[in-house]
Amino acid sequence: MSLWQISVDEPRPFELLQPTSVNEALELGARHGSEAAFLAGGCDLLDHLKHQTMTPHYVINLKGIAELRYTSIAKEKIDLGALITLGEIERNRELAQLLPGLVEAARRVATPQIRNLGTLGGNLLQDSRCGYYRGPWYCYRAGGITCDAHHGINAEHAIFGGDRCYTVSPSDLAPLLVALDATARIAGDRNEVPLTDLFVGPDENILAMHRLKPGELLLGVSVPRRANQRSRFIKYAMRQSWDFALASVSVVFNAEAGRCRDCRIVLGGIAPTPWRSFTAEQEIEGKPLVATNIDSAARAAIAGARPLKHNEYKLGLVKKLVRTALGELSA
Amino acid sequence: MDEKNQLDNQAKNIPQESDTADITRRSFLRGATGATLGVAALFAVGYEVSTLSDPQSPTWPRKTARGPYESHYAEITLNINGIGHQLKVPHHRSLLTVLREDLGLTGTKKSCNLGQCGACTVLMDGLSVYSCFVLAADGIGKKIETIEGLSSGIALHPVQQAFIKHMGSQCGHCTPGMIMSAVGLLRHNSEPGEDDVRMALSGNLCRCGNYPNEVNAVLDAAGAFRPSVRTKVHDEFDRAPLITAVDVFPDSSSAALPPPSNVPALDAREKATGAARYSGDIGWHSDDPVHRPLIAKVIRSPYALATIGDIDDSEARKLPGYRGMVTFRDIPQFQAEVIKPSGRSSVKSDRLFLNSVARYVGDAIAAIAADDLDTALEAVQRVRVDFRPQRAFPDAEFNLAHDIRAIHPGSVAGFGGPQPANRPTIEYKRGDVDLGFKQADLIIEGRYETPIQCHVPIEPHAVVAHVEGDRVTFWDSQQSVFAAQDVLATALGIPRENVRVISRYVGGGFGSKCTDTLGKTCYQAIAAMLSQKTGRPVRLEYTLKELMFAEDTRNPFVFYMKTGVKGDGTITALECKAIQRTGGYASSGPAVVSVAGEGIINTYRVPNYWYHGYSVYTSSPVGGEFRGFGHPQAVFAREVHMDEVAAALGMDPVDFRRRNSLHTGDSIETSVEPDVRLMNIAAEQCLVAGAKAIGWSRWEPHTVKSGRIRRGLGVRFSQEHTGRNASNGLVWMDRDGKLHVPIGSGNLGTNSHTGIAVIVANVLGVPVEQLNVYWGDTETCAWDFVSDASRAIHCHGKAMHNAAIDLRGQLHARKRGITAPRTDFTPHFYPKTDINPYVDETTGRIIPNPDPKLSPGTEALARKIVADGGTVGLGFYVWNPAVEAWGASFAEVEVDMETGQVTVLKLVAAHDCGKVIHRPGAEAQVHGGTIMGFGYAMTEELLIDPHNGIPMNPSLYEYRPPSALDIPPLVPILVEAAVEAGPFGAKGLGENPMFNAAAAIANAIFNATGVRMREIPFTWRRVYDDLKHAGKLA
Secondary structure (H helix, E strand, O other): OOOOOOOOOOOOOOEEEOOOOHHHHHHHHHHHHHHEEEEOOOOOHHHHHHHOOOOOOEEEEHHHOHHHOOEEEOOOEEEEEOOOEHHHHHOOHHHHHHOHHHHHHHHOOOOHHHHHHOEHHHHHHOOOOOHHHHOOEOOHHHOOOOOOOOOOOOOOOOOOOOEOEOOOOOOOHHHHHHHOOOEEEEEOOOOEEEHHHHEOOOOOOOOOOEOOOOOOEEEEEEEEOOOOEEEEEEEEOOOOOOOOOOEEEEEEEEEEOOEEEEEEEEEEOOOOOOEEOHHHHHHHEOOOOOHHHHHHHHHHHOOOOOOOOOOOHHHHHHHHHHHHHHHHHHO | OOHHHHHHHHHHOOOOHHHHHHHHHHHHHHOOOOOHHHHHHHOOOOOOOOOEOOOOOOOOOOOOOOOOOOOOEEEEEEEEOOEEEEEEEEOOOEHHHHHHHHOOOOOOOOOOOOOOOOOOEEEEOOEEEEHHHOEHHHHOOOEEEOHHHOOEOOEOOHHHHHHHHOOOOOOOOOHHHHHHHHHHHHHHOOOOOHHHHHHHOOOOOOOOOOHHHHHHHHHHHOOOOOOOHHHOOOOOOOOOOOOOOOOOOOOOOOOOOOOOEOOOOOOHHHHHHOOOOOHHHOOOOOOOOOOOOEEEEEEEOOOOOEEEEEEEOOOHHHOOOEEEEEEHHHOOOOOOOOOOOOOOOOOOOOOOOOOOEEOOOOOEEEEEEEOOHHHHHHHHHHOEEEEEEOOOOOOHHHHHHOOOOOOOOOOEEEOOEEEOOOOOOEEEEEOOHHHHHHHOOEEEEEEEEEOEEOOOOOOOOEEEEEEEOOEEEEEEOOOOHHHHHHHHHHHHOOOHHHEEEEOOOOOOOOOOOOOOOOOOOOHHHHHHHHHHHHOOOEEEEOOHHHHHHHOOEEOOEEEEEEEEEOOOOOEEEEEEEEEEEEEOOOOOHHHHHHHHHHHHHOOEOOOOEEEEEEEEEOOOOOEOOOOOOOHHHHHHHHHHHHHHHHHHHOOOHHHHHHHHEOOOOOEEOOOOOOOEEOOOOOHHHHHHHHHHHHOHHHOOOHHHOOOOEEEEEEEEEEEEOOOOOEEEEEEEEOOOOOEEEEEOOOOOOOOHHHHHHHHHHHHHOOOHHHEEEEEOEOOOOOOEOOOOOOOHHHHHHHHHHHHHHHHHHHHHHHHOOOOOOOOOOOOEOOOOOOOOOEEOOOOOOEEOOOOOOOOHHHHHHHHHHHHOOOEEEEEEEEOOOOOOEEEEEEEEEEEEOOOOOEEEEEEEEEEEOEOOOEHHHHHHHHHHHHHHHHHHHHOOOEOEOOOOOOEOOOOHHHHOOOOOOOOOOEEEEEEOOOOOOOHHHEOOOOOHHHHOOHHHHHHHHHHHHOOOOOEOOOOHHHHHHHHHHOOOOO
């Protein structure tokens, strides 16, 4: 909080643009470039706007684009539009049957009021919540030359994937959708990208959490439907409401003849991107879910972790999360 | 240059040549201008540290560039509560702002304004949303419902009725948002269970901790209410024999005391309907005393220590709608008497309301006013301040060890001003500790630490100041209107009679809104200066960050404790050195470190003790008044320490407390009198009742526990607060026979005003509803000292009780034919108990034998009432230091030895609060304070970057006050040990439940794991690291 941010909590005036189609939104984005920001539910952007850490001249409101709000359940796949709200996911009974982990994740985001405003797209693309980055420290991610968390208080930072910057991905839906092998549908230069490739770590790009280029828009995600699929999401946070995850686990696999096939174990809140734990998956892939395998997977999930001075407790959380999720799915 | 020379040079403000080259490089890298030398000197550490991005640089290093400043408008129609409104609003305006400011619907409250608290909740197409996070334009085509739309005419919505019935509001600022969330729930789930209700309310923070009542109210509205297990109150009270001679009823000669009252809170309806107008709501309605005040914004230092050169607002002056600026150079110099236990001092306050040297991040330097908020925000960013940053000194132990004088000309804050490091702020001594330690069979030592806690009331500070001629009126959110009147008059250099302070509703105080000394922020004076300059009323409202660290906070402490005991468990000696961070200014620091000392020494029989406390200046947020005022810190340290002593002796922790406890009649040392014999205390009964409720008979030592998940029991036992200083009482009957009760203490939501009304009603033998009760205006109410220190019921209530007795006597005299209006305005009081020494806050002297005379304002009020044909009763009371509250709390916890996660399974809180006057009010204080103390114990700490003094987590996401889903089952037990000095025997209660959680949970964690927690909060990180350090990780 620099001089003015302490006393500032409303946006600088901007012009609100209200496109009604994706093409119109893309055209506006191209026309205004870095002078515009895209608004979905507003739960992240409004925080930046109200602190005036972002002062765009134009705000392009996506909520008027009907073609972005869809939940389409077909035989082969489930398509979710970027502008459906987390509350709509939470209350969707069909989704609760087909993708229970997704609904569990949506239910654990923040509070009921935020879930009624926040969107799928916004949750996936949200910015780092590192307190140093969002504050007045001039760190790498803000364009500077250091990571203050690294030698500061880093209790909520990464145990995997840190590279000069140690922020964590704050999204609850991203790791679960990555575990579902979701595809991101993008308008602009590209069409479809595996969702896991949409996120980027500081080793590659220290300034952004995802790869969307200026001129691109996330349209939605597509999740393949698989028979006998089981999914589970568990989030640990000190408060049962409001808080971002200190650690989360998303488990997805196909239960075939008592064995786990195509299992995915993705950790959240512990790395700059949703973190797929291949080492943990190896312990249960093709095997029945019994206590010994579950225990091996839990221990494997923290193999290679590089905790910082204040976040070693996350190792304990990850082990417990993996063990608990697998245990509940084995029942 | 070695470190000592470096420090000396810092103190003398001499630049250090060797740093020049590095500074130039850093400046170049970040494109900064100015303020380069000091920035490098800020960081006395070896590795590469980020510099603050230059706040004056034109290109903020994020995202988008700033362009020309202009608003874009849209004509929109919004459907609010079924009515269509056509409005012209700027694109960037939130729905919340439109509701409140364009439509005057201030029932929806503005609080954090960042979607982190829930106070602004409305329903949009039936779904609860944060209106501060909704652009007004996004409300088009939606059905928006606010609190004002719930009741049609006189009939209230069932949820509102239930809130009134179950005391769903304490301060009331979270109430409208919470009710809307509940209404949203019941629309689609008419048979919710308790978990459904908690989930529906999980996005509405209640800082008063009133969740149990709120949940019960919603369940009742749904027809599903059953007295919840979580808020069960034991029916049996342990009653100590009463020693009162108070004649309660006109026709009764018995000493019977009235049972606790259950009347609804006096302002329940206003709060449940959103009609209650808080100071931030004033100015948006046609019937407000001021309309559309100017908006002030404060210019605050981004540096923890900086001198200040030019302050240039020339760019701001180009804005149409900009109205002017005041800086520290404009404010009147004033002489201030600083609090001192004895003697008289003409030392100035170390803090002004605008400062020439910035001494903590957020310190107020200057302020601007503008026609509207947009202009004010633009203006405050255009003002160029020449800050010259110095090295920051955030660590208290370091500052004390080196007698750092960079912040003030003395490292220690004393009652007489800054003083050297070898002089403690306060000392309490009894006997000979060295001898006592020699007599001990066992000596235990320990170091204990507590963090900065933020009040975070749901209502941020908001004031409207209106200067007219030589008079100023403040509509403030203020716990203590009379103290504020006094202090602000002194700060502004005007007579007290020219200042009027009005505060009808306070959306949460907890000590943060008690302007009772010049050492406070006195933000109101900033608004007054701007009003005087511009000739218009001016509003100053805090943002969340200003609330969290620019305003005062709770002092963090380090305690070094040493206790000697005999083998049989008797304490022979106790020594405690307390080092308290008081921040950039003293504020309440010296008083807090003194009260902490009383907390350390006044619970057990200790023949030899030595407490020495140091309030140390540091480059960090300032410590002010905060619920408990030193006790939460001291009780945590001492009760964990005593648990260590008991463990070393192999004694049961409860047995150890019982063995050493003080009893009625024992002697304690207080700041007003060195040797006081305790009036009635139910210490033993609190322990026994609490132990039974938690199931203490199940207690086993930690050595028998095993497994990954372990359970434990813990206890906390201590003397508690019940008041301070003097109060006036005034009760009157008008010519038409109507009774009036003008209460001088503030309405923070504690419901002390309801309790005081009950006291007066009981004395006069009338129903409470027959009284016209009002409060919160220096012009119309009886003077009271301040509304803090758990004193409203015990002190102001006693004075009002005495006034009611006096009025009863006046009315009896009339009946007997004596109708001449009174000419003697001596107040009624009981000489045996009611006149006691107290500290005069303005001079710092102890007044040993106070004259029971009314304050001039009260007397003037009384004379006016009589002149108008009314009958007036007058009362007086000075807190009797022999009156002490007492309490014990118990916790059962479950610890996961793999992760450090601690689950609190149950909390039991037993409080001796004397006679219970108003049962719902007393219980609400217990669960409310316990929940706030639970946050203090488990999650809350404001972290300060050790390199530059910047608070790292001033957001509710990272500060973590508890939500409705986070609180453990809680059993409150009220134990009545009535005292002759109290009104119907009542003591104080408000602060005391703050002590319930931390030590009991720490001791329970030890009982579960064998690992001793000596620092709060018990975050997963801290517990995990301590388990690992002890080799006990699973």
